[in-house]
Amino acid sequence: xxxxxxxxxxxKTYGSGDAAVEAVKNASFTCEAGQFVAIVGPSGSGKTTxxxxxxxxxxxxxxxxxxxxxDIARLSKGEQAKFRRSSVGYVFQANNLLPFLTAxxxxxxxxxxxxxxxGEAEQRADRLLGELGIEKRANALATELSGGERxxxxxxxxxxxDPALVLVDEPxxxxxxxxxxxxxxxxxxxxxxxxxxGIMVTHDPExxxxxxxxxxxxxxxxxxxxxxxx
Amino acid sequence: MIxxxxxxxxxxxxxxxxxxxxxxxxxxxxxxxxxxxxxxxxGSALRNFNADAIAYSExxxxxxxxSELGQDTVDRIxxxxxxxxxxxxxYVAANVRQASGRIRSAAFLGYDPGSIAEPExxxxxxxxxxxxxxxxxxxxxxxxxxxxxxxxxxxxLRLTTEQFTIIGEIDQGAFFFQPAxxxxxxxxxxxxxxxxSPGQPAASIVLLKGKGLTSLKxxxxxxxxxxxxxxxxxxxxxxxxxxxxxxxxxxxxxxxxIGVFFYVLTLQKIGQIGVLKALGASGFYVFxxxxxxxxxxxxxxxxxxxxxxxxxxxxLGRLPQSVPIAFDNTTFVVTSLALVVTGVVGALFSGRQxxxxxxxxxxxQQQ
Numbered sequence: 001x002x003x004x005x006x007x008x009x010x011x012k013t014y015g016s017g018d019a020a021v022e023a024v025k026n027a028s029f030t031c032e033a034g035q036f037v038a039i040v041g042p043s044g045s046g047k048t049t050x051x052x053x054x055x056x057x058x059x060x061x062x063x064x065x066x067x068x069x070x071d072i073a074r075l076s077k078g079e080q081a082k083f084r085r086s087s088v089g090y091v092f093q094a095n096n097l098l099p100f101l102t103a104x105x106x107x108x109x110x111x112x113x114x115x116x117x118x119g120e121a122e123q124r125a126d127r128l129l130g131e132l133g134i135e136k137r138a139n140a141l142a143t144e145l146s147g148g149e150r151x152x153x154x155x156x157x158x159x160x161x162d163p164a165l166v167l168v169d170e171p172x173x174x175x176x177x178x179x180x181x182x183x184x185x186x187x188x189x190x191x192x193x194x195x196x197x198g199i200m201v202t203h204d205p206e207x208x209x210x211x212x213x214x215x216x217x218x219x220x221x222x223x224x225x226x227x228x229x230x
Numbered sequence: 231m232i233x234x235x236x237x238x239x240x241x242x243x244x245x246x247x248x249x250x251x252x253x254x255x256x257x258x259x260x261x262x263x264x265x266x267x268x269x270x271x272x273g274s275a276l277r278n279f280n281a282d283a284i285a286y287s288e289x290x291x292x293x294x295x296x297s298e299l300g301q302d303t304v305d306r307i308x309x310x311x312x313x314x315x316x317x318x319x320x321y322v323a324a325n326v327r328q329a330s331g332r333i334r335s336a337a338f339l340g341y342d343p344g345s346i347a348e349p350e351x352x353x354x355x356x357x358x359x360x361x362x363x364x365x366x367x368x369x370x371x372x373x374x375x376x377x378x379x380x381x382x383x384x385x386x387l388r389l390t391t392e393q394f395t396i397i398g399e400i401d402q403g404a405f406f407f408q409p410a411x412x413x414x415x416x417x418x419x420x421x422x423x424x425x426x427s428p429g430q431p432a433a434s435i436v437l438l439k440g441k442g443l444t445s446l447k448x449x450x451x452x453x454x455x456x457x458x459x460x461x462x463x464x465x466x467x468x469x470x471x472x473x474x475x476x477x478x479x480x481x482x483x484x485x486x487x488i489g490v491f492f493y494v495l496t497l498q499k500i501g502q503i504g505v506l507k508a509l510g511a512s513g514f515y516v517f518x519x520x521x522x523x524x525x526x527x528x529x530x531x532x533x534x535x536x537x538x539x540x541x542x543x544x545x546l547g548r549l550p551q552s553v554p555i556a557f558d559n560t561t562f563v564v565t566s567l568a569l570v571v572t573g574v575v576g577a578l579f580s581g582r583q584x585x586x587x588x589x590x591x592x593x594x595q596q597q
Contacts, residue, residue: 052590055508057508057589057590058590077513078512081507081510081511081512081589082510083510084508084509084510084589085509085510085511086510088510090508090509092505092508096501096505096508098232098502098505098506099502100235100236100239100240101232101235101239105235109232109506109509110509110510112232113506113509113510113511113515114510141239157509161510
């Protein structure tokens, strides 16, 4: 399999001097396309910081992040935005849908940002909503959707630009376990079906067990979880 | 556009801002209308003179009130090079007593029938040389007094009262904040200086038609353009600067209020903006959405304010004691554009805020 993500000596320090906090310490690992990776660890362990750096939302203090052979660690703000538009699908913990848009329009926001054919984007949005089982709620405003429906719309939005990376931050935090499992399974299916790389940050060991690879983070240090292949 | 879609979906929120913009635009338009109305009262009769230039006494410092021209000076002015046509005009303020006993001041302008100073009569007939006790009254005078063509009015001046017949109605405007009333020049001289006697002034000013007369100077006189003459009407300069200051404050307050409203709105939406940026939106893209919203709200607000101000002007114009307010198309267009630009300038503060939002906020919301 192709190496989709190669991280080498990645660190992130917030602040400076005595107030400096090293959120991620010298992380190195590789992931392949078609894998679904879970990162687990307690709050404040640096999981979200790591995810944000991989997604081009944060610039690392040191180290490299290669996505399909391209180092994205030193991109300018504009290049980071372009990278996020073209290569990253992000599912936020609180789903962060735009509340004044319908479920379908929240997916089509991606086409508005990236440009491209409107008709094709509408077809893709309708197909994704169908695959995620929320086509009947396509024209409901985001504020009218249930927590599970919102999270599935957020997954659809993350897949709209056919990204190489699908990054998911605590997708089940606001859902009951049955609904959470359904959401993660949907996500896993999409990643597998389209040979993408999925990385999910979670507290929930049950959800983490659904992943191909589980990594643990403690105080900014990353290691392969026990029982996982090296 | 997402920004415009947001307006459609958040009608109450944006509707409230549109109301504020409407009220500010209405206020600024009304101030501008009052400015024009006051200008009309100050000297629309002067602006309506059929003349390219106006000649004053050399020592009058361009004051119609103080200008007095003898017949020899009037002759020299009329004979000056480049003068194609001319007309001597006399001015005096006089009181008119209505049948009810109420007294109203009017600007009496003495002219010679058949000269370029003769006003167009809209009802009744023009004065002839025989109408020494006849007058042509501006429509605003008739409206304010309730008098009509054919009625008699008592004119008080110099401790005497003379009965005048209203021969015709004219639409010449006002002079020195008084409605214009035209009488024969001989009648004017009598009203102002008493029975004819040698050495009496022949006119206050002389209207001139011809090219290159706006800097004409000669023995005992000087001529200026109508614009310069208007600006030198007593009180006009102060009035203009007051109105200009009010307009300036109107625009400033408009920019601040619209700016602050959009700034607060932007602060409330920082999370959403962060999400858009996290999804790959550039700062310029998000700024364009805010700009589109400001433009749309400003255009809607001004679009409501313009007919509202126009209707208010019409309604005030129907009052017996009309408020000096007037509008023209230029005022509406210029003021509307200025208000939209003002709104955009005010909202640029929000634009800066938007451009600076860090996409990491999208994650911060959930931590």
